[in-house]
Amino acid sequence: MAPDDLNAPLGQDKSKKPSKLGKPSIGIPQLLAGALALSGVVVIGWAAFVDDPLGGEPMAVVSTKPEPGAAVDASAPEAAVAKIAPSETPAPPPNGTKTVTIIDGSSGSRQEVAIPGNQSGATPAAPRMSADPKLLETTRHGAIPKIGADGARPSIVYAKPRQLSAAEKNIPRIGIIVGSVGISASGTADAFSNLPAAVSFAIAPYGADIDKLAARARSENHEVLLQVPMEPFDFPNNDPGPQTLLASLTSDQNIDRLHWLMSRFQGYVGLMNYMGARFVTSEQALGPVMRDVAKRGLIFVDDGASSRSVAGQLAGGQNLPFAKTDIVLDAVPTAVEIDRALARLEAIARDNGSAVGLATAQPATVARLAEWAQKVESRGFVLVPITMIAVKPKSS
Numbered sequence: 001m002a003p004d005d006l007n008a009p010l011g012q013d014k015s016k017k018p019s020k021l022g023k024p025s026i027g028i029p030q031l032l033a034g035a036l037a038l039s040g041v042v043v044i045g046w047a048a049f050v051d052d053p054l055g056g057e058p059m060a061v062v063s064t065k066p067e068p069g070a071a072v073d074a075s076a077p078e079a080a081v082a083k084i085a086p087s088e089t090p091a092p093p094p095n096g097t098k099t100v101t102i103i104d105g106s107s108g109s110r111q112e113v114a115i116p117g118n119q120s121g122a123t124p125a126a127p128r129m130s131a132d133p134k135l136l137e138t139t140r141h142g143a144i145p146k147i148g149a150d151g152a153r154p155s156i157v158y159a160k161p162r163q164l165s166a167a168e169k170n171i172p173r174i175g176i177i178v179g180s181v182g183i184s185a186s187g188t189a190d191a192f193s194n195l196p197a198a199v200s201f202a203i204a205p206y207g208a209d210i211d212k213l214a215a216r217a218r219s220e221n222h223e224v225l226l227q228v229p230m231e232p233f234d235f236p237n238n239d240p241g242p243q244t245l246l247a248s249l250t251s252d253q254n255i256d257r258l259h260w261l262m263s264r265f266q267g268y269v270g271l272m273n274y275m276g277a278r279f280v281t282s283e284q285a286l287g288p289v290m291r292d293v294a295k296r297g298l299i300f301v302d303d304g305a306s307s308r309s310v311a312g313q314l315a316g317g318q319n320l321p322f323a324k325t326d327i328v329l330d331a332v333p334t335a336v337e338i339d340r341a342l343a344r345l346e347a348i349a350r351d352n353g354s355a356v357g358l359a360t361a362q363p364a365t366v367a368r369l370a371e372w373a374q375k376v377e378s379r380g381f382v383l384v385p386i387t388m389i390a391v392k393p394k395s396s
Contacts, residue, residue, distance in 0.1 A: 131266030142263030153297030172349040182207025187361035194370040197221035205264040223385040230276025251288040270299030280309040294318035323390040
């Protein structure tokens with residue numbers, strides 16, 4: 001009996017036909033391995049025999065040489081310096097011309113290309129007005145205002161008074177303060193472009209480039225105020241911003257915060273509270289602030305946040321120039337309501353001899369103010385900056 005499959009020697013099965021030589025079966029893994037090997041050979045060959053210092057990085061080739069016989073346009077960005085024969089002496093470049101060296105990455109050759117500067121002969125713009133260093137005191141927060149050694153007061157040095165005729169001195173005066181300058185970019189731009197110089201600008205301490213805004217305002221003859229955030233009744237649900245003066249803090253803490261706020265920019269004639277309905281009713285909290293403002297030669301403007309404010313009383317005791325806002329012009333920010341508020345402001349000025357209106361630097365508000373300002377003086381009023389309304393301190 002023949003042995004079974006378990007006991008039969010290996011390789012003795014004669015019934016199976018041997019595979020034909022030259023026709024092995026090739027699977028997908030072998031094909032992938034071959035493709036990868038071929039790719040590696042191609043890369044190595046490219047690196048060895050192709051002259052490409054940029055390693056295949058995408059590039060654009062731009063000619064910097066003018067065509068033969070073509071004139072070089074010095075104003076064109078692609079203009080290049082024409083080649084100079086060895087016997088020629090190059091002419092000196094025009095004033096303001098800059099020379100840039102271009103290096104060819106493949107050959108290493110260098111070429112000098114002249115870039116024309118401003119040849120219009122126009123005088124560079126003069127720098128905007130900066131604060132007088134004699135009126136600055138250095139603190140840990142930065143420079144803040146002070147009365148100069150010669151008695152010069154910032155409220156006078158930075159004031160932009162109007163020259164009034166004899167007849168104009170006896171007619172009602174109106175002061176307009178546009179606040180939150182620097183917060184709305186479009187409103188701020190409109191205010192600078194469309195409002196007359198007699199309109200005063202109040203700048204919040206949190207805007208961008210506020211030092212430049214203040215300098216520009218003064219260079220365009222606007223008086224500038226610093227808006228100081230003070231505690232409202234619903235604080236902290238209604239938070240004016242960082243470093244807000246609080247009735248719960250000590251006087252030293254509030255003065256330190258005040259000096260931080262004062263150091264944000266310079267060149268202002270005085271301070272005006274931003275919010276602060278609670279703070280301005282507390283003599284204990286507001287008193288030290290008003291004393292510090294007075295000793296620095298500034299004015300103080302009460303924005304009318306509270307009918308119970310003691311700011312006017314404290315200003316009188318400190319011989320501090322003081323003004324108070326009579327009406328917020330854009331409390332309802334529609335054209336109709338702003339026009340009505342301006343009419344009420346005129347009535348107050350006619351009855352009292354002067355009035356102060358407060359508005360925000362928003363495009364719609366600025367547009368109504370600009371139109372009103374063109375006609376208000378024809379109705380028997382004179383538009384003046386805030387220092388011409390603030391009550392002057394008593395002479396000592």
